[in-house]
Amino acid sequence: MTEKPLKVLSPISNADIAKLKTGVSVLISGIIYVGRDAAHRRLVQSLDKDEKLPFDLKGQTVYYMGPSPAPPGKVIGSAGPTTSSRMDAFTPRLLEAGLKAMIGKGDRSQTVCEAIKKYKAVYLVATGGAAALISKSIKKSEIIAYEELGAEALLKLTVEDFPAVVAYDMYGGDLFEQAKAQYRR
Amino acid sequence: MREIKTSKITKAIEELCQSANFELGADVLQALRKAEREEESPLGKETLRQLLENARIAREESLPLCQDCGTAVVFLEIGQDVHITGGDLNKAIADGVSQGYTKGYLRKSMVRQPFSARVNTKDNTPPVIHTEIVPGDHLKITVMCKGGGAENMSRLGMLTPGAGRQGIIDFVVKTVDEAGGKPCPPVIVGVGIGGTADKVMELAKRVLLRKIGEANPDAETAELEKELLKKINDLGIGPGGLGGRVTALAVHVETMPAHIASMPVAVNMQCHSARHKEVVL
Numbered sequence: 001m002t003e004k005p006l007k008v009l010s011p012i013s014n015a016d017i018a019k020l021k022t023g024v025s026v027l028i029s030g031i032i033y034v035g036r037d038a039a040h041r042r043l044v045q046s047l048d049k050d051e052k053l054p055f056d057l058k059g060q061t062v063y064y065m066g067p068s069p070a071p072p073g074k075v076i077g078s079a080g081p082t083t084s085s086r087m088d089a090f091t092p093r094l095l096e097a098g099l100k101a102m103i104g105k106g107d108r109s110q111t112v113c114e115a116i117k118k119y120k121a122v123y124l125v126a127t128g129g130a131a132a133l134i135s136k137s138i139k140k141s142e143i144i145a146y147e148e149l150g151a152e153a154l155l156k157l158t159v160e161d162f163p164a165v166v167a168y169d170m171y172g173g174d175l176f177e178q179a180k181a182q183y184r185r
Numbered sequence: 186m187r188e189i190k191t192s193k194i195t196k197a198i199e200e201l202c203q204s205a206n207f208e209l210g211a212d213v214l215q216a217l218r219k220a221e222r223e224e225e226s227p228l229g230k231e232t233l234r235q236l237l238e239n240a241r242i243a244r245e246e247s248l249p250l251c252q253d254c255g256t257a258v259v260f261l262e263i264g265q266d267v268h269i270t271g272g273d274l275n276k277a278i279a280d281g282v283s284q285g286y287t288k289g290y291l292r293k294s295m296v297r298q299p300f301s302a303r304v305n306t307k308d309n310t311p312p313v314i315h316t317e318i319v320p321g322d323h324l325k326i327t328v329m330c331k332g333g334g335a336e337n338m339s340r341l342g343m344l345t346p347g348a349g350r351q352g353i354i355d356f357v358v359k360t361v362d363e364a365g366g367k368p369c370p371p372v373i374v375g376v377g378i379g380g381t382a383d384k385v386m387e388l389a390k391r392v393l394l395r396k397i398g399e400a401n402p403d404a405e406t407a408e409l410e411k412e413l414l415k416k417i418n419d420l421g422i423g424p425g426g427l428g429g430r431v432t433a434l435a436v437h438v439e440t441m442p443a444h445i446a447s448m449p450v451a452v453n454m455q456c457h458s459a460r461h462k463e464v465v466l
Contacts, residue, residue, distance in 0.1 A: 032217040038303070039265070053331075061457045066248045068292035077290055078243070078252040083334045083367045105334075106367035106426055127232050127425055128369040129458040132248040135310050148345065163235070165427060167229060176365060180430025183226060183421030 011059040011174040012122070019121045020166045027161040028124075032061045034102065034155035036082055039146055040090040047097055049088030054145035058098035060160040064105075066151035067141075069129075076141045076157075080131030084123070088112050095119040103164055106177040108181055117172045125175070139163040148175070152162050187322040191277035194326065197464050200259060200329035205462040206249045209240045212397040220371055220424070220431040231370075236424075236457060241271025243412040247289075251426070251458045254291035254365050255330035257312040257329065259280040260391065263378025264321035275314065282310035290351040294333065302346045315387060327394060327463040333356055335372065338364035341386055344448045350409065353378060353450050358416050361433065361454045366426015369456035374417065374436045377451040379443040386391040389451035394461055401438055410436045424457075 003025065008016050010030035019028065033055060035043065046053055052099050059069070061137050064084050068077030084104030092115040105128035116123055125135060140158035167175040209217075214237070221233035230326075243250040259278055271277075271330030286293055286309040295310060296303040342356045357376055364372075400407040413436040423429025434457065443449065 008259060025228075025231070029228075031187055066252060066292065067372050068252045068254060069290045071290040073249070077190075077292070078249040080252050082253070085367060103367070123427065125366075125427070127235045127239075128366075129251045129456055130232075130235040130239040131252040132243040132246065133235055133251060135248065136242070151294065175428075176426055179226070179228075179426070180421050183252070183428045183430065184316070185419040185421065 005159075010101065010159070011062040012061060014120065016123050017100060017170060018101060020169055021171070022166050022169045022175045022178065024166045026164050026166065028061070028164060029160045029162070030158070031155065032063045032157050032159055032162070034063045034065050034157060036066050036152055038149050038152040039154045040087050042146060044090045044093050047093060055096060055156070059100050060098070061101040061103065062094070062099060062102040064069055064111060072140070074135075076135055076138050077126070079097050079133035079135045079138055081126045081128055084108055091115060095121050108168065113168055113172070113174060116168050117170060120170040122170060123168040125167045126162070126164045134162065186266055186268050187264075188270050189324055191269060191271040191274060192254065194269070194274070194283070194324070195277045195281040195465060197290070197326055197466060198259065198278055198328060199285040200290065200324065201462045201464060202282055202285025202330065205249050205328055205330050205460040206289060206291050208244050209250060210459065211462070213457070214240060216434040217359035217457065220434060224424065224431050226423050226427065226429030228427040229424040229431065231303060232427060233431070239354045239382070241452050249291055250460060251332060251433040252292055253294060253332040253334065254286065254309070255332045255460065256336070257286070257315070257391035258329040258331050258390070259312045259314045259424060260327040260394070261314065261316045262319050262325035263316060263325045265318050266322035267324055269270050270295050276310055279310045282312045283310050315391070324466040325463060326466065327461060329394065332456050332458065333371070335368035335454040338368040338454045339389070340452045341382060342450045343382060343466070346448050346452050348448060352448075353409070354413060354416065356450055357413055357452055358420070362420050362422070364454060365422055368454040369458065370426060371420055371424055371431045371434045371457050371461055374433050374457040375453035375455060376413070376436065378438065378448070379441040380449060382449055384441065384449040384456070385449040385451040388439050388441060392437040393453060393455045395437050397435045406440060407440050407450065414439070416442050
């Protein structure tokens with residue numbers, strides 16, 4: 001079995017980020033923001049024009065996700081991660097502006113890997129396709145911007161024990177490369 | 186001549202869209218359980234455990250298995266003795282998708298003007314429709330809800346005959362390797378060989394409908410499936426791309442005759458959330 005998951009609060013403190021090494025399982029509680037393709041494009045456009053962002057990026061965590069609609073009586077619908085590499089083009093800019101943690105699925109570009117090291121940030125992965133299970137850890141969901149984008153709107157979530165694994169750490173560790181080195185025949 | 190009303194088709198598709206998104210097929214569940222038993226990597230095993238738990242929650246609470254409820258891909262096998270009455274068949278299919286996705290609280294993921302405005306159509310229409318005319322007086326409807334992450338990793342290789350069997354193996358394995366964790370492994374790899382550029386892609390998608398565990402009836406093709414599966418699982422990508430023994434649950438290969446100058450090969454990637462349901466009217 002894997003070691004017992006580490007509990008972390010989001011926004012994640014610099015001291016905690018230093019502890020989040022590649023391969024470590026975590027349970028995240030606190031506030032995370034949700035944005036994917038279209039929301040990323042808009043955030044970077046705002047940064048380019050020196051406009052105020054819908055939320056202050058400093059120290060925050062962004063989850064790449066577009067939920068299914070909430071059925072009656074539920075906080076949110078199914079809510080698993082989407083493929084992170086589609087956000088690669090925008091990520092270094094957001095890290096430069098203060099973003100500290102990202103949650104998604106799959107590997108990232110070399111540029112993103114280097115930016116994570118440079119800005120002492122962290123990239124975590126959640127289980128792609130475990131969307132109904134992950135929705136159980138989401139206790140509150142509100143739209144904070146770009147409502148017209150539907151499933152791509154910017155959300156603020158309150159989560160409890162959201163399960164993830166550290167993929168890229170601030171030391172340059174890369175889970176995907178480690179995995180291949182260990183299991184490739 | 187047997188008459189089938191479009192209203193019946195709409196209703197059937199509405200139900201199939203929902204059941205496909207809530208309930209994983211028995212063959213997929215069985216393959217995931219076997220993978221969980223056999224996986225050596227602790228993170229891989231935990232990923233598979235989460236997927237099985239996810240399938241239970243989705244079924245019990247009628248929640249979508251994945252937030253990406255997919256493009257609705259509709260396969261119709263229409264008996265040539267069937268007469269469809271009561272209006273436009275294509276509209277009847279789209280209405281079924283619209284109602285299924287709306288009533289089931291499924292995510293609507295389709296946008297129009299794909300390279301510019303990308304405006305959501307708000308009811309997951311239009312579906313992608315494949316029709317086949319066959320002998321008989323039945324109508325078989327299959328709905329496949331195909332997620333974007335895995336579909337993005339699909340590839341077409343216009344190989345030429347000289348590349349041979351080894352060329353096909355190299356192309357398929359390289360495609361899966363480059364996709365890494367992006368298409369949500371453990372995947373099911375659909376491979377089409379032969380035909381033309383357009384037809385072989387359809388073949389690679391259609392073969393994903395075959396039950397996991399069933400081999401191609403042709404011995405030579407079944408042997409190729411086995412060899413591909415072993416090579417893919419030796420890549421070490423593992424569940425979620427976090428490393429491990431199980432990168433693919435199955436490789437399904439289908440062939441068709443090709444031009445003397447051509448040997449097209451198509452790969453259609455299916456994530457572990459392999460959602461498709463069928464009904465015969």
